[in-house]
Amino acid sequence: MATLYSECPMANARDIRQHLESLVNAAVRDAVAAGDLPDVALPEAPLERPKDAANGDFASTLPLRLARAAMKPPLEIARAIAAHVPADPSIDPPTVAPPGFINLRLSAAFLQRQIEEVIASGASYADLALGRGKKAQVEFVSANPTGPLHVGNGRGAAIGDALASALAAAGYDVEREYYVNDAGTQTDTFSDTLYARYQQLFGRDVPIPADGYPGEYMVELAGEIKREAGDTYLSPPGEAAPAALGQLGIRLMVDRIRETLGAFGVHYDQWYNEKSLYDAGGAFQEVMALLRERGHLADREGATWFTSSELGEDKDNVVIRSDGRPTYYASDIAYHYDKFVRRGFSLVIDVWGADHHGHVSRLKTATGAIGGNPENLQVLLYQLVVLKRGGEVVRLSKRGGEIITLDELIEEVGKDAARFFFLLRSPGAQMEFDLDLAVKQSSENPVFYVQYAHARLASMLERAREQRLSAEDGDVSRLTQPQELALIREMMRLSDVIETVATTFEPQHLPHYAMSLATAFHAFNDAFKQQSDPSLKVITEDEALTKARLRLVLAAKIALARVLGIMGMTAPDRM
RNA sequence: GCCCCAGUAGCUCAGGGGAUAGAGCGACCGCCUCCUAAGCGGUAGGCCGCAGGUUCGAAUCCUGCCUGGGGCACCA
Numbered sequence A: 001m002a003t004l005y006s007e008c009p010m011a012n013a014r015d016i017r018q019h020l021e022s023l024v025n026a027a028v029r030d031a032v033a034a035g036d037l038p039d040v041a042l043p044e045a046p047l048e049r050p051k052d053a054a055n056g057d058f059a060s061t062l063p064l065r066l067a068r069a070a071m072k073p074p075l076e077i078a079r080a081i082a083a084h085v086p087a088d089p090s091i092d093p094p095t096v097a098p099p100g101f102i103n104l105r106l107s108a109a110f111l112q113r114q115i116e117e118v119i120a121s122g123a124s125y126a127d128l129a130l131g132r133g134k135k136a137q138v139e140f141v142s143a144n145p146t147g148p149l150h151v152g153n154g155r156g157a158a159i160g161d162a163l164a165s166a167l168a169a170a171g172y173d174v175e176r177e178y179y180v181n182d183a184g185t186q187t188d189t190f191s192d193t194l195y196a197r198y199q200q201l202f203g204r205d206v207p208i209p210a211d212g213y214p215g216e217y218m219v220e221l222a223g224e225i226k227r228e229a230g231d232t233y234l235s236p237p238g239e240a241a242p243a244a245l246g247q248l249g250i251r252l253m254v255d256r257i258r259e260t261l262g263a264f265g266v267h268y269d270q271w272y273n274e275k276s277l278y279d280a281g282g283a284f285q286e287v288m289a290l291l292r293e294r295g296h297l298a299d300r301e302g303a304t305w306f307t308s309s310e311l312g313e314d315k316d317n318v319v320i321r322s323d324g325r326p327t328y329y330a331s332d333i334a335y336h337y338d339k340f341v342r343r344g345f346s347l348v349i350d351v352w353g354a355d356h357h358g359h360v361s362r363l364k365t366a367t368g369a370i371g372g373n374p375e376n377l378q379v380l381l382y383q384l385v386v387l388k389r390g391g392e393v394v395r396l397s398k399r400g401g402e403i404i405t406l407d408e409l410i411e412e413v414g415k416d417a418a419r420f421f422f423l424l425r426s427p428g429a430q431m432e433f434d435l436d437l438a439v440k441q442s443s444e445n446p447v448f449y450v451q452y453a454h455a456r457l458a459s460m461l462e463r464a465r466e467q468r469l470s471a472e473d474g475d476v477s478r479l480t481q482p483q484e485l486a487l488i489r490e491m492m493r494l495s496d497v498i499e500t501v502a503t504t505f506e507p508q509h510l511p512h513y514a515m516s517l518a519t520a521f522h523a524f525n526d527a528f529k530q531q532s533d534p535s536l537k538v539i540t541e542d543e544a545l546t547k548a549r550l551r552l553v554l555a556a557k558i559a560l561a562r563v564l565g566i567m568g569m570t571a572p573d574r575m
Numbered sequence B: 001g002c003c004c005c006a007g008u009a010g011c012u013c014a015g016g017g018g019a020u021a022g023a024g025c026g027a028c029c030g031c032c033u034c035c036u037a038a039g040c041g042g043u044a045g046g047c048c049g050c051a052g053g054u055u056c057g058a059a060u061c062c063u064g065c066c067u068g069g070g071g072c073a074c075c076a
Helices: A016-032 A061-069 A074-084 A108-124 A151-169 A185-201 A216-229 A243-263 A276-278 A283-293 A328-342 A354-371 A406-413 A415-424 A435-440 A446-466 A482-490 A493-502 A507-531 A543-568
Strands: A059-060 A095-097 A101-104 A135-139 A173-180 A270-272 A296-301 A303-306 A317-320 A346-351 A376-384 A385-389 A392-394 A429-434
Touching: A016 A074, A061 A074, A061 A101, A061 A317, A074 A095, A074 A151, A074 A216, A108 A482, A108 A543, A135 A151, A151 A173, A151 A376, A151 A406, A151 A493, A151 A543, A173 A243, A173 A482, A185 A216, A185 A243, A216 A243, A243 A406, A270 A276, A276 A283, A276 A328, A283 A296, A283 A317, A283 A328, A296 A415, A317 A328, A317 A507, A328 A346, A328 A354, A346 A354, A346 A415, A354 A376, A354 A446, A385 A435, A406 A415, A415 A446, A415 A507, A429 A435, A446 A507, A482 A493, A482 A543, A493 A507, A493 A543, A507 A543
Parallel strands: A135 A173, A135 A346, A173 A270, A346 A376, A385 A429
Antiparallel strands: A059 A101, A095 A101, A296 A303, A303 A317, A385 A392
């Protein structure tokens, strides 16, 4: 089979664009040399992917950009360049279209060869070397362990985990991290609330703190501790809560969060405790000394300030309160010092809820001040989720009345559907999560559409196995139907999608791509099964054609499974 | 007051200088003697928030305004 394609050396989806650009550039040089085109400076004109497949696979807008300088109508320039594009096995002869596009269409031979590329790559299909093994860290969710995760945290989990997977596919050495806020004021409030609930179980009439956590889960947590440890944590009436109780409560909450995320399919490499920043030899002391040394700290009004206004911020910010306790901001500076300087990540992504927006700029400024490169810190903000139930909008709040936990969501709609929906929207857009709709779990749910395509691909291969048909020696040059070639084109886009996600940090391209890949498959499948001509079925009487199609089916399954995997979804063989 | 995000089909949202602006859902019309119809084909539905500007070309970039959300703590 190798000889069949030996005339097609650039047969690789990854660098076809570059190859085609070089063809166009060569054509321009030849056109100039032949006197068909004036010798003017060339503007940047990367090849585009036409929206409409009728316009080919790639298009150059060079003639449009060249028109003014060359003082010629763009269409004329397009013809001149197109005429000089050298013959190449990867493309059909170029065409031109008004007002001045040069359209390039990949050849059937090139497309067919992609099937072999996909199968040869297998599970690593569409992997890129963009990251070149550089260390990247994605920190996400990192919700305070003062309550169960809610639906909004689920959005952060889906985004962060998919982003981490996409970066790994793009060649980064990726670590997933959860930052456990176990040292701040909210932790104290949590402890006080827990102790109040705990005492209530022993008949003491104590209220929970005014700014405490009123949720029922705190009562359950106290009950759990009482069952396990009895009155071990009970101090004499009126005395403060024993520190050990708060620590135990936090530990139990973190366990619960870890379980929830596990059920969501998210697994971390590292659970990083804020507290450890303050250990002997921890990052906090070191970074404060560094800031002091560099003249970024000022003591006034009894507090210690980071003089960020000197570095372009609107104002200075307190890092150590007048009572001696560090602020959250101080923790975060130390934490990012640890990420960049101590651990040496060259790309750090923080996935935060949009309510942390005000914190972004000053953290970047601080990152620069402590020896990190702010450009390598990407803070990805996602808008909070607006829940809708029964047409009614429900705001998410850990302190408010109604909480929909992530556990409940997973229970009701499944982790695959939940993840898909969360990824579907760009992080910056407020999204509406219609619980009634999601709970339906009907065909309206696009996640089934994508997974069903995978199940169908699997069942075709299964059917072929039953009939002792192997895809091993299929000759893909038999595949010339438009639906077959369209499916290959769609498979080829995956590396582009991964590159886009890994460079723009916009995971919504993943589910959108998955849907169009599934659509291309369904069109392929249906085209053949609906027709009366049995030779058009995937599994036909023509054994050679059948084997060729099975090869395509195998490749399509690999591509679809890959994108599902990056999204953290399962790729079912049966539904 | 200042900063950030959003405003695109009835609904939820993609697209973010190029060719007739897309998808899903909803509506309407077709398609299973079946390799899963959880599917496919088709129709209807848009001054891309408003007004200027830049450009050969603007939903996309710039300016201003309107609307919704978020932020501007010795909270996190």
